[in-house]
Amino acid sequence: MPSMTKRLYGVLLAVLLSFAATFAAHAHAQLLKTSPPVNAVIASAPTQLELVFNEPVSALAISLILPEGGALDLIDRTSSGQTMTVLLPSGLADGTHVLSWRAVSVDSHPVAGSLVFSIGAAGGSAVADLPTSSSATAPALWAAKGLLFVALLFGAGGAIFALAAPLPPRGRHLALVLSALGLVVAPLSLGLQGLDALGLAPDALVMAQSWLAGYSTSYGATVAAVSLALVLGLLALLWPAARAAAWLVWALAAVALALSGHAGAAEPQWLTRSAVTLHLAGILFWVGALLPLWLWLAQDDDSADRALAQFSRFIPFAVASIMVSGVTLAIIQLGAPCPAWFTPYGLILAAKLILLAVLFALALINRIRLTKLALTGEAAARRWLRQSIAAEIGIVLLILALVAGWRFTPPPRALAQVAQAAVSSAPLYAHAMDNAAMADITIVPGHAGPVVMDLFLTDMAGAALEPLGVTVTLSSPSLGIEAIRVDARLTDGVWRIDPLTIPVAGTWLVDIELRLSRFSLSHLQAEIDVPSP
Amino acid sequence: MIRTVSRLAVALATLTALAAPAFAHSTLEVQEAAIGSSYKAVLRVPHGCGTEATHTVRVQIPEGFFAVKPMPKAGWDLDIVTGPYQNTYLNHGTEVKEGVKEIVWSGGNLPNEFYDEFVFRGTFADTLEPGTFYFPAVQECANGEEAWIDTTGAEGVDMPAPSLELVPADESHAH
Numbered sequence: 001m002p003s004m005t006k007r008l009y010g011v012l013l014a015v016l017l018s019f020a021a022t023f024a025a026h027a028h029a030q031l032l033k034t035s036p037p038v039n040a041v042i043a044s045a046p047t048q049l050e051l052v053f054n055e056p057v058s059a060l061a062i063s064l065i066l067p068e069g070g071a072l073d074l075i076d077r078t079s080s081g082q083t084m085t086v087l088l089p090s091g092l093a094d095g096t097h098v099l100s101w102r103a104v105s106v107d108s109h110p111v112a113g114s115l116v117f118s119i120g121a122a123g124g125s126a127v128a129d130l131p132t133s134s135s136a137t138a139p140a141l142w143a144a145k146g147l148l149f150v151a152l153l154f155g156a157g158g159a160i161f162a163l164a165a166p167l168p169p170r171g172r173h174l175a176l177v178l179s180a181l182g183l184v185v186a187p188l189s190l191g192l193q194g195l196d197a198l199g200l201a202p203d204a205l206v207m208a209q210s211w212l213a214g215y216s217t218s219y220g221a222t223v224a225a226v227s228l229a230l231v232l233g234l235l236a237l238l239w240p241a242a243r244a245a246a247w248l249v250w251a252l253a254a255v256a257l258a259l260s261g262h263a264g265a266a267e268p269q270w271l272t273r274s275a276v277t278l279h280l281a282g283i284l285f286w287v288g289a290l291l292p293l294w295l296w297l298a299q300d301d302d303s304a305d306r307a308l309a310q311f312s313r314f315i316p317f318a319v320a321s322i323m324v325s326g327v328t329l330a331i332i333q334l335g336a337p338c339p340a341w342f343t344p345y346g347l348i349l350a351a352k353l354i355l356l357a358v359l360f361a362l363a364l365i366n367r368i369r370l371t372k373l374a375l376t377g378e379a380a381a382r383r384w385l386r387q388s389i390a391a392e393i394g395i396v397l398l399i400l401a402l403v404a405g406w407r408f409t410p411p412p413r414a415l416a417q418v419a420q421a422a423v424s425s426a427p428l429y430a431h432a433m434d435n436a437a438m439a440d441i442t443i444v445p446g447h448a449g450p451v452v453m454d455l456f457l458t459d460m461a462g463a464a465l466e467p468l469g470v471t472v473t474l475s476s477p478s479l480g481i482e483a484i485r486v487d488a489r490l491t492d493g494v495w496r497i498d499p500l501t502i503p504v505a506g507t508w509l510v511d512i513e514l515r516l517s518r519f520s521l522s523h524l525q526a527e528i529d530v531p532s533p
Numbered sequence: 534m535i536r537t538v539s540r541l542a543v544a545l546a547t548l549t550a551l552a553a554p555a556f557a558h559s560t561l562e563v564q565e566a567a568i569g570s571s572y573k574a575v576l577r578v579p580h581g582c583g584t585e586a587t588h589t590v591r592v593q594i595p596e597g598f599f600a601v602k603p604m605p606k607a608g609w610d611l612d613i614v615t616g617p618y619q620n621t622y623l624n625h626g627t628e629v630k631e632g633v634k635e636i637v638w639s640g641g642n643l644p645n646e647f648y649d650e651f652v653f654r655g656t657f658a659d660t661l662e663p664g665t666f667y668f669p670a671v672q673e674c675a676n677g678e679e680a681w682i683d684t685t686g687a688e689g690v691d692m693p694a695p696s697l698e699l700v701p702a703d704e705s706h707a708h
Contacts, residue, residue, distance in 0.1 A: 029557075030583050054583050054645070105557070519593040519669040521682045521692075 029053045029105035034115050038486075039501055041118045045092040049099055049115065051084040057103040057111070062086055065481060065504055067095025074099075094120030096449065098503035100481045112482035116501045137192060144189035146404040150397065151182025152226055156233040156253050157288020159246045164289075164314060165307040167237075168299075171292040176237050182230045190223045225256030254281040272332060275325040282322035286315060290393050297374070297386040305375055308385075312371050319363070326356075352402050359395045362388050432512060432526035437465055439512050439524045447533040448505040455488060455495040455512060469515040470495045479506045505532035559670055559681045562650070564697045566666075569659040571600075574668065575652050576695055581645035582674035589639040589673035590651050594632075597661045598668075600624045601633035604652035609641035622658050663701055667694040 035050040036042055058080040064072045077087040084103060095118065102112040158167060158175025167175065191211050229252035236245040258276035289311050296304040330349065366388050373381030428446035432439045440456040453472065457465040470490075475483040481504065488495040502508065512524040562575035581587045594601050599622045605611045614635035622629050636653055643649050657666070669682040683690045 032583055054580075515680070518591070518671060518680075519682050521680070521684070523685065 029055045029057050029103070029111050031111070031113060036117050039116055039118075039499055041121065043120070045090070045119050046088060046117075047090075048088055049086045049117075051086075051101065051103075051115065053082055053084070053103075053105075053111075055105055056080070056082045057084060057105050059084055059101070059103050061100075061102040063100050063480065064088070065098040065100060065479075067093055067097060067503075071100075071480065092119055094118075096501050096503050098481055098484075102482060114482045114484045114503075116484060116503055118501070141189065141192040142404050144185055144192050146401045147185045148182060148189050148226065149400040149404060151178045151185060152230065152253055153284060153287040153396070153400070154291055155179035155182050156229050156249050157284050158292060159233040159236040159288075160250050160284055161288040161292050161311075162236065162243060163246050164310040165292075166303060167292045168295045168303070171295045172237055174291055174295075176234065179230045179234045179237070183227060183234075186223050186227045186230070190220060193219045219260045221259040222256050225252050225259060229253040229256060250281060250284055253284055254278075256280075272329065275328045278321045279325040279329065282318040282320075282325070285318040286322070287396050289315075290389055290396065294386060294389045294393065297382050297389070300377065300379070300382065308371060308375060312367065315363075315367070319360075348402050348405055352399055355395050355399050355402070359392060359399075362392055362395075428528055428530065430510065430526040430528045432510070432524035433460075434522060434524055436460065437514060437516075437522055437524060439526075441510060441512075441526060441528070443502075443528070443530075445533075447531050448502045449533050450499050450501050453488075453497040453500050455497075456493075457495065457514065464493065465514070465516075467514040467516050468518070471513040471515075472497055472500075473511040473513065474500075474502065474508050475511070476504070476506055476508045479504055502530050505530050558693060559672065559679070559695055561668070561695045561697050566657055566697055566699060567702050568657050568661050568663065568699050569702045571654065571656045572598075572697075573652065573654050575650050576668070576670060577648070577650050578643060578672060579648050581643065582672060582677040582679050584645050585674035585676060586642050586644040587672045587674055587679075588641055588643075589637065589671075590641075591638075591671045591673070592636045592651070592653070593669045594634050594636065594655070595667065595669075596620070597658045597666070598655045599629055599632050599658060601636070601653055601655040603633075603636045603638075604654075606638055606641065606649075606651065609638040612637040612639065620658070620660065622656075624656070657699060659702075661699055663699050665696050666699050667696045669694040 030053060032052045032054055034052070036046060059075060059078040062074045062078045064074055064086075066072065072089065074086050074088070077089075079085045080103070084101070086099065086101075097117055097119065099115040099117075100112075101115065105111065155175050155178030158171060158178070161167065162172075229249045232245050232252070233249045235242045236249060254277045257280050258273045293307060293311060296307045334346065334349070366385060370381050370385040370388065374385045426446050428441075428443040430441040430443075432441065436459065438458050438460065440458075442454040442456075443451050444454070445451060455470060455472070457467065457470070459465050470488040471485060472488055473483045473485045475481065486497050486500060488497045490496075506529075508528050508530055510526045510528055512526075514522045514524065516522055557579055559576065559578050562577060563573070566572040576590070576592060578587060578590060596619050599618065601613075603611055603613065613633045614637070615631060616634040617631040618629070633655075636651075638651055665686055667684045669680075669684065671682065672679040679692070681692050681694050683692050684694045684696075686693075686696075
């Protein structure tokens with residue numbers, strides 16, 4: 001239709017013209033002051049940040065780079081005008097934050113910059129914190145997590161096994177009781193986790209702060225998912241019509257434990273998280289079947305045979321998934337053979353592997369010899385099988401008690417990162433030059449965080465250069481952080497920037513602007529790879 | 534009727550967006566000149582240093598622009614700094630080996646809310662090559678300065694020096 005095409009052309013023309021207009025315009029507003037001031041260290045997290053300009057601006061992109069490395073998009077919480085106000089979310093962690101901002105003045109040329117500030121203490125991208133806990137909290141947390149695992153695996157596991165074969169009446173009751181126990185322990189473990197994270201004693205459980213701290217860690221998501229799984233499991237056990245809900249229980253419980261913990265946090269995430277999920281899925285089936293089978297085998301009837309046959313049919317898949325995922329996770333967590341294998345983490349893993357070996361041996365004997373005999377009705381075989389299953393239950397309980405302790409032992413992978421950090425505190429050096437001047441750049445310490453940058457300036461012949469002023473601009477387009485601009489001060493023949501905060505590790509572009517004389521300016525540029533602390 | 538009016542409004546808006554020149558950088562009013570011709574430089578100062586008033590404006594006269602005469606401004610003191618030229622130029626038959634190297638208007642008061650122009654005349658030497666010609670300028674305020682001295686010509690620099698395009702003599706219209 002002619003009018004439509006005309007309209008379309010009109011819009012296209014307007015768009016093209018507006019692009020042309022942006023090429024012509026080149027105005028910019030100036031940042032006069034900020035609240036908090038640049039590089040400030042504030043005791044507690046502020047509620048808002050203010051940037052005051054000399055003319056009204058509109059915000060284009062506002063993001064807050066966090067000390068632990070992620071970034072929050074805060075454009076929706078920013079109000080424009082001569083003072084740009086950014087409302088900060090609550091719950092900001094301690095450490096160095098960077099507000100990377102981009103705005104446009106009335107005349108449409110963008111201005112950008114970065115506001116660096118620290119909460120509590122200045123610190124660059126955080127390394128995995130080795131937990132320090134009070135001596136009473138740690139055992140309490142360990143016990144709570146162990147109990148939670150037991151409740152989940154035997155309680156929800158029972159509901160899952162009910163998908164394959166009906167549960168004996170006592171088995172159903174036990175599963176119900178364990179699930180209910182799990183629902184009580186889960187929130188308690190969350191509070192204890194918060195205490196552990198904050199380093200408090202158990203009597204601080206009455207403080208809301210501990211619960212909030214626990215919830216804000218990744219463990220909060222795990223507890224939420226586990227609780228939901230337990231509730232659904234209870235429903236599935238109580239009402240036969242809701243039996244199919246056990247599929248959802250299985251999925252939820254398997255994913256829940258992948259949401260937190262060391263294993264799921266390693267790289268590559270897609271591999272480790274799915275490995276943990278698979279590991280748990282297999283375990284849920286196997287362990288969930290143990291109690292019902294033990295109870296069934298006490299009686300000699302068709303339902304018992306059916307349960308045994310169904311278990312025998314599906315268990316190979318469960319064991320296969322457990323072994324494959326377990327091996328994958330162990331390789332990733334341990335890394336190459338090194339002394340770190342003998343850390344507490346490694347020792348717990350060794351103990352777990354020994355117990356698993358015994359478990360698999362028992363399971364193998366059950367499968368190869370005893371199951372067939374028990375199915376044909378031989379009483380002795382059934383007795384042996386029952387005792388073997390009882391032994392398996394015991395070993396599983398031991399393993400669960402062990403793995404609950406992994407909370408307190410960093411895997412070798414994390415220890416390796418800490419070791420590497422110690423090496424990276426040596427100073428960083430870089431050299432920049434153009435056809436008239438050279439600069440030697442030294443950054444101490446040589447990693448992200450609060451640093452001191454020294455510049456030694458010479459001309460091409462090596463004689464000292466004496467510019468009127470030196471301004472350094474740090475930017476990192478790859479990290480999405482707008483420029484941080486600071487003036488250097490001449491101290492003892494060296495131009496020094498102190499303090500300077502490099503907020504995040506990565507590749508940074510350093511631009512040194514030398515005011516050689518009243519009318520002449522020179523730019524020297526260098527690229528520096530800054531490691532994390 | 535409404536459609537026509539709105540189209541007209543859009544057209545006007547885009548035209549003004551195009552026509553409105555840069556108004557926060559310090560620039561020259563006429564941005565083209567012929568090599569060998571005389572040129573009246575009008576340096577526009579659209580704002581102060583942040584919010585402060587400008588009290589001094591200094592312009593550096595680079596090599597190749599000679600026979601320079603600044604225009605006095607009421608309320609401002611006008612000074613010139615002379616020095617030797619690197620080359621010798623012919624000014625209406627007379628050889629010139631030295632001349633104005635810097636112009637300083639000082640002692641004035643141009644608040645940030647107001648705009649002013651600083652004018653000087655000169656001639657571009659025949660020996661100059663076509664391209665961008667810069668007049669580095671510095672505005673000084675009570676507690677700072679705006680140094681329009683970046684002559685790299687790169688896109689998006691913060692403080693570009695006021696500049697114009699020099700074109701070969703036969704191409705331009707003005708003299």
